[in-house]
Amino acid sequence: MTPMTLAECPQCRAARMPHRACPSCGYYNGRNVATGSNAD
């Protein structure tokens, strides 16, 4: 079994994959990239 290193989302505190958008809130690197839409 490979231990997976998870990062904590600074936005919602959910465990997420490093260098991946948070599956819970869609935040990554301080931005919401959930839908890939830049329309804000």
Ligand SMILES: [Zn+2]
């Ligand atoms: Zn999050």
